[in-house]
Amino acid sequence: MSTAREAIFRRIRQSLGRTDRGAPPPSSWRAALESDVRPRLDREPVDNFVHKLESVSGTVQRIDSSSSLIDALAEHLDRHRLGTRLSAAEYPVLAGIEWPAEWEIHTGPARGDDRVSVTGAFAGVAETGTVVILSSPESPTTLNFLPDDHIVVLRSEQIVAHLEDVWQRLREHTPGLPRTVNLITGPSRTADVEQTIQLGAHGPRRFHVILIEA
Amino acid sequence: MQRSASAFKQQAELALRDEVLQRALAKAKGGFVDKRRLAVANLPEFETIRTAAKSLKEHTLAHLDFYLEQFEQRVVASGGQVHWAGNAQEACSAVLEILGDQPRQVLKGKSMVSEEISLNAALEAVGHTIVETDLGEYIIQLAKERPSHIIAPAVHKTRDQITDLFHAEHVKYGYTERVTEVKAIVDEARAVLREKFLNADVGITGANFLIAETGSTVIVTNEGNGDLSQILPRVHIVTASIEKVVPTLDDMATLLRLLARSATGQEMTSYNTISTGPRRESDRDGPQEFHVVIVDNGRSEMLGNEFHDMLRCIRCGACMNHCPVYSAIGGHAYGWVYPGPMGSVLTPVMIGLENARDLPTACTLNGRCAEVCPMSIPLPDMLRELRVKEHERKLTGARTRIALQAWAFAARRPMLYQTITRWFTAVLGRFGARNGRFRSLPFASGWTQARDLPAPQGATFQQQWRRHR
Numbered sequence: 001m002s003t004a005r006e007a008i009f010r011r012i013r014q015s016l017g018r019t020d021r022g023a024p025p026p027s028s029w030r031a032a033l034e035s036d037v038r039p040r041l042d043r044e045p046v047d048n049f050v051h052k053l054e055s056v057s058g059t060v061q062r063i064d065s066s067s068s069l070i071d072a073l074a075e076h077l078d079r080h081r082l083g084t085r086l087s088a089a090e091y092p093v094l095a096g097i098e099w100p101a102e103w104e105i106h107t108g109p110a111r112g113d114d115r116v117s118v119t120g121a122f123a124g125v126a127e128t129g130t131v132v133i134l135s136s137p138e139s140p141t142t143l144n145f146l147p148d149d150h151i152v153v154l155r156s157e158q159i160v161a162h163l164e165d166v167w168q169r170l171r172e173h174t175p176g177l178p179r180t181v182n183l184i185t186g187p188s189r190t191a192d193v194e195q196t197i198q199l200g201a202h203g204p205r206r207f208h209v210i211l212i213e214a
Numbered sequence: 215m216q217r218s219a220s221a222f223k224q225q226a227e228l229a230l231r232d233e234v235l236q237r238a239l240a241k242a243k244g245g246f247v248d249k250r251r252l253a254v255a256n257l258p259e260f261e262t263i264r265t266a267a268k269s270l271k272e273h274t275l276a277h278l279d280f281y282l283e284q285f286e287q288r289v290v291a292s293g294g295q296v297h298w299a300g301n302a303q304e305a306c307s308a309v310l311e312i313l314g315d316q317p318r319q320v321l322k323g324k325s326m327v328s329e330e331i332s333l334n335a336a337l338e339a340v341g342h343t344i345v346e347t348d349l350g351e352y353i354i355q356l357a358k359e360r361p362s363h364i365i366a367p368a369v370h371k372t373r374d375q376i377t378d379l380f381h382a383e384h385v386k387y388g389y390t391e392r393v394t395e396v397k398a399i400v401d402e403a404r405a406v407l408r409e410k411f412l413n414a415d416v417g418i419t420g421a422n423f424l425i426a427e428t429g430s431t432v433i434v435t436n437e438g439n440g441d442l443s444q445i446l447p448r449v450h451i452v453t454a455s456i457e458k459v460v461p462t463l464d465d466m467a468t469l470l471r472l473l474a475r476s477a478t479g480q481e482m483t484s485y486n487t488i489s490t491g492p493r494r495e496s497d498r499d500g501p502q503e504f505h506v507v508i509v510d511n512g513r514s515e516m517l518g519n520e521f522h523d524m525l526r527c528i529r530c531g532a533c534m535n536h537c538p539v540y541s542a543i544g545g546h547a548y549g550w551v552y553p554g555p556m557g558s559v560l561t562p563v564m565i566g567l568e569n570a571r572d573l574p575t576a577c578t579l580n581g582r583c584a585e586v587c588p589m590s591i592p593l594p595d596m597l598r599e600l601r602v603k604e605h606e607r608k609l610t611g612a613r614t615r616i617a618l619q620a621w622a623f624a625a626r627r628p629m630l631y632q633t634i635t636r637w638f639t640a641v642l643g644r645f646g647a648r649n650g651r652f653r654s655l656p657f658a659s660g661w662t663q664a665r666d667l668p669a670p671q672g673a674t675f676q677q678q679w680r681r682h683r
Contacts, residue, residue: 004298004299004300004304005298007300008298008300008456008508008510008514009279009282009283011510011514011515012278012279012282012456012514012517013279015514015515015516015517015518015519016276016278016279016517016518017518021279021280021283022277022279022280024277024280025273025276025277025280025461029273032269033266033269033270035262035265035266036259036262037259037262037263037266037467037468037471038259039257039258039259039263039471040258040259052481056480056481056482056484108498109498109499110499112408112411112412128481128482129482130482130486135493135494135497135499135500136494136497137494137496137497137498140497140498140499140500141441141445141499141500142445142446142499144441145438145441145442145445146442162467163463163467163470164463164464164467167462167463167464167467170463176291176292176428176490177292177428177430177488177490178490178494179489179490179491179492179493179494179497179500180445180487180488180489180490180500181430181487181488181490182441182485182486182487182488183482183485183486183487183488184484184485185481185482185483185484185485185486186484187484188436188437188438188484188485189436189437189484190349190350190400190436190437191366191436191478192348192349192350192353192366192367192368193349193368193373193376193396193399193400194238194241194242194372194373194396195241195242195245195246195366195369196396198396198397198400200400200401200404201349201400201403201404201436201437201438201439202347202349202404202407202408202411202437202438202439202442203437203438203439203441203442203484203485204438
């Protein structure tokens, strides 16, 4: 394979009019882009997050304290008749939670027939109503995709204005990225049959955020 | 990938007469265009972002070797492997080598590069089983067709056709009822594919972006199929072309703001996923191996030449959605992997102008594609450039060449030109005065076969100009 590699780099450099590696790009290049590419938000970040997520068929339940989390979950499970068998991540926001004794809580990766998952999140993005979830032993990625219903518990202070703010927090959070960073904006959807939008193609049919505004 | 780009004219004529295809195209028409228009109108910063996007991509291309090396280093540092492929054959060999000798169950997320290198055929030839998991790709895999659109591969299929296809192919899984509603169709595909997801060895996806800063690959999807394809199997292979690399996550954010809006009119697709290396030691799911196959296939030679701008393309499909030719004939008539305006540029460049000589002329030069292109790619200019090359290389028909040369001879001699045009408009004007148009004309059947020629008003523009000045 090394020969293919050498040939590709040789052709690239030839096309660029060089024979060797050349100087690395000057660090000033980004300043030359000059303009601010971050869209102005029409609302306060938290309101914008809720508005954007709801406009793509996500649902948001705003509560004012983590003490009402179980009630909020119970209400959502009840409204959609989802039962009380949950696959839960062990994200900090869920770590200390006291699950009702009669609920069946499963931790670890999702299984093929799991109906509902509950996870935390690393951040929310106001710009697009996006939830950012990092893979980790406590937060297996399959929880975000296999179940029919995905519920995310998010704290309002985790909501940042733009995607760039997420990258900044990520760089501060950890050297190098985790295996998977999921940016999730609403439920799974497809328009592959006659351009008609249908929710629940392969991933979750419903995407629900419980937003704790403490 | 089978090529039939040289048969464009016949294929286009068949497409125009194909009633089912025309019904499917009519359904799609307008949807993409209206949604994009609304999404762009709702983002006042669109033009600013578009300008920045062009600059950042040009910067990246000017330092492409640097960013590809940086990307490679970071992939390796995070535990993944990089494989380089100069052409389609090398790319397929690289994937085959990763798969090994055992027949594998392979899931595919949508990847246009894998179509370009005919990956499925190469894998199936040695006994691997491939399942396309994007619903559109799955439909056309069952139909044994190729994508007719780069983001809506089954846009040429009507719901009735999909119903028939599913009925024929899913009986073996116990689905005996015909599903006709969109929801039921999607649910059935979900159930059939869920089994495949849970029992696969390898997942292959494309990449919308490669991030040099972090050594990550990024997929942009709505269904979640790409994610299931890459987190459930033991091995994740990414096929991506060299121009997909961007310096940082910030640059990806800039391009993401253009991509979904230009493609489907969404502000953000449902799932944007950044993958870096294999699963970490204590992770409880995710792939244990992570491979990136980086494909050149002619792109390094486009750098800096007259088709350089094409390397900025982010594969949104806006050009084809706004193309009157694509809207009339669909994507298959173009005869290779990439249809529409971007395909009419890429196909001749990648498979040879002599194998796709009709594509550059399958364009009215109306300019809508360049107007909507988020990366400001001058598609009509490049198609015109290809026409010049065709003329220079004598790839056009003898009649066309003689006619063009005769016209050029006259056009450079104003007295002669005016005399001829005066005579033509006077004669044609007199003969055509009664109907105002001609249904057929000798030596112009190529025009009048498909439409009437309006009769001239009896005087040339120059004559009228002199009279009214």
